[in-house]
Amino acid sequence: MNSQLFSAFKLRDLHLDNRIVVSPMCQYSAEEGSATDWHLMHIGKFAVSGVGLVILEAAHVEPRGRITHGCLGLYSDDNEQALKRVISFCHKHSETAIGIQLSHAGRKGSASLPWVKRGTALTETQRAWQTIAPSAVAQTQEWPTPQPMTEADFQTVRAAHVQAVVRAARIGIELIEVNIAHGYLLHSFLSPLSNRRTDRFGGSLENRMRFPLEVFGAMRQAWPTQLPMGARITATDWITGGWTTEDAQIFSSRLKDLGCDFITASSGGTSAQQQVPLYPGHQVEFAAGIRKAVSIPTMAVGMLYDPQKAEDIIVSGAADFVALARGMLFDPHWVWYAASVLQAQVKHPVQYLRGYRSEWLRQMRRGDQTP
Numbered sequence: 001m002n003s004q005l006f007s008a009f010k011l012r013d014l015h016l017d018n019r020i021v022v023s024p025m026c027q028y029s030a031e032e033g034s035a036t037d038w039h040l041m042h043i044g045k046f047a048v049s050g051v052g053l054v055i056l057e058a059a060h061v062e063p064r065g066r067i068t069h070g071c072l073g074l075y076s077d078d079n080e081q082a083l084k085r086v087i088s089f090c091h092k093h094s095e096t097a098i099g100i101q102l103s104h105a106g107r108k109g110s111a112s113l114p115w116v117k118r119g120t121a122l123t124e125t126q127r128a129w130q131t132i133a134p135s136a137v138a139q140t141q142e143w144p145t146p147q148p149m150t151e152a153d154f155q156t157v158r159a160a161h162v163q164a165v166v167r168a169a170r171i172g173i174e175l176i177e178v179n180i181a182h183g184y185l186l187h188s189f190l191s192p193l194s195n196r197r198t199d200r201f202g203g204s205l206e207n208r209m210r211f212p213l214e215v216f217g218a219m220r221q222a223w224p225t226q227l228p229m230g231a232r233i234t235a236t237d238w239i240t241g242g243w244t245t246e247d248a249q250i251f252s253s254r255l256k257d258l259g260c261d262f263i264t265a266s267s268g269g270t271s272a273q274q275q276v277p278l279y280p281g282h283q284v285e286f287a288a289g290i291r292k293a294v295s296i297p298t299m300a301v302g303m304l305y306d307p308q309k310a311e312d313i314i315v316s317g318a319a320d321f322v323a324l325a326r327g328m329l330f331d332p333h334w335v336w337y338a339a340s341v342l343q344a345q346v347k348h349p350v351q352y353l354r355g356y357r358s359e360w361l362r363q364m365r366r367g368d369q370t371p
């Protein structure tokens with residue numbers, strides 16, 4: 001069997017062994033934005049898991065752009081050094097491509113750690129900070145109101161994104177995914193629900209796209225030409241009057257014009273009123289729609305775990321990559337399982353040879369009759 005999921009792909013000069021991606025996952029385990037031993041272990045594990053690409057969690061481009069006090073950052077020399085240790089470690093022990101997501105949380109910043117009080121704002125005694133956003137619109141009534149961005153903020157935030165790109169290039173990161181999704185700062189410019197500005201950054205679709213496109217364009221220019229940069233976007237706010245799939249296709253096309261190499265099609269994140277139909281592959285249609293309308297490689301994400309379904313997504317041309325988040329936490333060697341189902345081969349560390357080659361384990365994992 002010739003699996004398409006396990007076929008190689010090239011994004012600019014970056015070779016990817018297969019189409020399986022570890023989706024970015026915040027670990028809330030950084031110290032003042034700097035990666036810790038947790039990241040070394042967590043990312044190191046995925047670097048030897050057989051995936052084609054690991055995308056590190058959202059690394060925030062300025063301190064007030066973090067979601068929580070524990071979020072990863074790429075805004076200081078200390079952050080850069082700490083992350084360099086993680087990236088160098090991965091490159092030393094594996095050939096898996098390592099990317100990173102760059103992000104600014106906007107009005108969703110200054111939040112509690114999820115395992116302390118998920119979805120709640122920090123209090124003053126917990127060192128809350130003033131967040132920024134396109135407009136003074138809080139995400140819900142329970143959240144503090146963000147400060148609308150000033151001209152100075154536009155400059156600072158644009159420069160912070162560019163500086164993070166420069167830092168990423170210096171420490172051997174091979175791919176960037178710009179976070180323009182999930183209600184975070186850049187997406188909050190796109191959605192009419194969170195952007196009520198009346199200047200050149202608000203109102204019409206063209207105006208709402210202006211700042212995210214400016215930021216993406218500036219980042220792309222600061223990133224080596226031979227390396228890929230893509231964007232994770234919200235393909236719909238899942239709410240009437242919000243950002244739509246048609247808007248998302250227009251936006252993707254504009255990103256492509258700026259040198260964007262792939263689009264990860266996610267959804268939601270702007271409004272607590274969103275109604276998201278949840279089922280395996282519930283966002284695949286967005287990746288497929290963008291791929292067809294814009295002719296750009298896409299990444300499908302969302303409740304993907306079944307290897308055959310992942311294979312079908314690639315074969316049918318719905319997407320070029322399949323990203324897993326929770327599935328990878330649940331099953332870090334999911335790639336071995338998928339390869340076993342699809343009769344493909346995966347690069348594996350020599351140290352793990354006896355596990356990888358165990359036919360009885362493969363059979364049991366596939367749910368075949370117990371040997």
Ligand SMILES: Cc1cc2nc3c(=O)[nH]c(=O)nc-3n(C[C@H](O)[C@H](O)[C@H](O)COP(=O)(O)O)c2cc1C
Pocket residue numbers: 023024025026027057058101179181182232266301302303304323324325326327
């Ligand atoms: C622990 C955790 C942290 C996450 N952090 C991020 C993140 O940093 N950036 C992002 O765009 N999405 C983040 N996500 C969303 C995932 O990347 C993914 O899009 C989502 O979980 C759906 O995929 P899944 O069904 O395979 O989990 C996170 C998800 C989880 C479970």
